[in-house]
Amino acid sequence: MASRLAVAPMMEWTDRECRVFHRHLTRKALLYTEMVAAAAVVHGDRERLLGFSDIEHPLACQLGGSDPDELARAARIVADFGYDEVNLNVGCPSDRVQSGRFGACLMREPELVAECVAAMKAVVDIPVTVKCRIGVDDQDPEPALDAMADGLVAVGVDALWVHARKAWLKGLSPKENRDIPPLDYDRVYRLKQRLPDLYIGINGGIATLAAAEAHLAHVDGVMLGRAAYHDPWQLARVDSRLHGLPDPAEDRHAAIEAFRPYMRERLAAGLRVNQIARHMLGLFHGVPGARAWRRRMTVDAVAPGAGIEVLDGALAEIARAGAAMERGPEPVSA
Structure with missing residues (x-):
């Protein structure tokens, strides 16, 4: 779902209580669930995993997985639950995610990611989007990100959110992967210039609305992560500053x-x-x-x-x- 600003999916943080709280600060920001494994959605307690409050819209569910058929089944369940978007995680660097062959390690398999997105789009009417890195380990971010984006455009992906850092799957912890690999915003800007018709959002190290506004001169959307969580009052001025609309809360x-x-x-x-x-x-x-x-x-x-x-x-x-x-x-x- 196209949005000028989104709150990133964050494990153990963006649960439904967090999302409802954030929604009382902004009506327009796109909110994301924590990442949910597609297998859990298909086989687990769906109400516990996917339940949300109506006030949370616009709301996206992020899935993790690499099996096209399983992801298609999970996406159909997500759509039936009433989500506004389903997003595929191609950015998480944790060991647990790698062992399941999903997350950032999929940057090495752009054809498989495209196959997954095509399978999901074939069974849902809501937007199917992807969140990725600019590359992993020793990949060159120029061809790596282009290969990912081009494959996704070919299957009709609705948006690509790019965390403007590599993920180092060997040698760095998930926490270190959020800070140590250098940010390369220009790489994401170049992708947008090359693919002007694809909605591209940027993520990584963006701490203020002023910084978000600067990025919006180059890309379609900005995703705030830890900054939105640790200083949530920033969200209370998203509607007025980015959309010209009244803010929900005066103070x-x-x-x-x-x-x-x-x-x-x-x-x-x-x-x-x-x-x-x-x-x-x-x-x-x-x-x-x-x-x-x-x-x-x-x-x-x-x-x-x-x-x-x-x-x-x-x-x-x-x-x-x-x-x-x-x-x-x-x-x-x-």
Whole structure:
């Protein structure tokens, strides 16, 4: 689904609680699930793996796999669940993913990736997209990325999101693969220049909306990852800055109040408060009282029997910090 800004799929982070919280900050950003193995979708608990709330649209499901038939079956299930897009992961460098022959190691098999996408497109009406790297290990990013993109264009892929780094499958951990390989944004720009009719989005090391706006002069979309998670308030100005539309929340407190009913609903359904609160830790990033907010939302949320009052206690810390700022420093006695 074409979008000027997306929040990247992030394992153990972009679950449905995270996504609903982010949706209260922006109506327009495309949200992604965590990567889900196609085999799990076909054979596992689909409601647990794929369940989402209607408010989350526009919403994409990212699949991992390399078997065209299995991916086609999984894509059909994803479409039937009501997702707006299905995305194939060709970028994850973890050992577990490599052992299953999917993720970034598929950069070496562009023909197979094209076959997978063709199989998925044959059975769904929603967009089928791919997220990849510029290459892996000793590959030259020029022919490697071109081969991937050209094969996908031939089978009608709807969009290509490119993490503008190589993945080093030998010698670097998944965490190191997010930081150590150098970024090469120009390589992604060149791909867009060569394939002007293909929707191309860029990902990797993009930390602010200002940086996103600069990239949008060269590509169709920008994907924020850790920056959107650790400083989510940035998302609250996506709609106005990138789409010229009103933002959903006037301030952080309004966003919290809008999210509160969902939080109560999920707590009543049996979730623990820390499972929800962890996605809100960065909301007051850079604001007086942010450290106390994080402490209350972290420590109090794991206490036995903790509930919605954790949120109120953390908000009280922000209020106290704000009041102290207004009062200014205490006068020094003579």
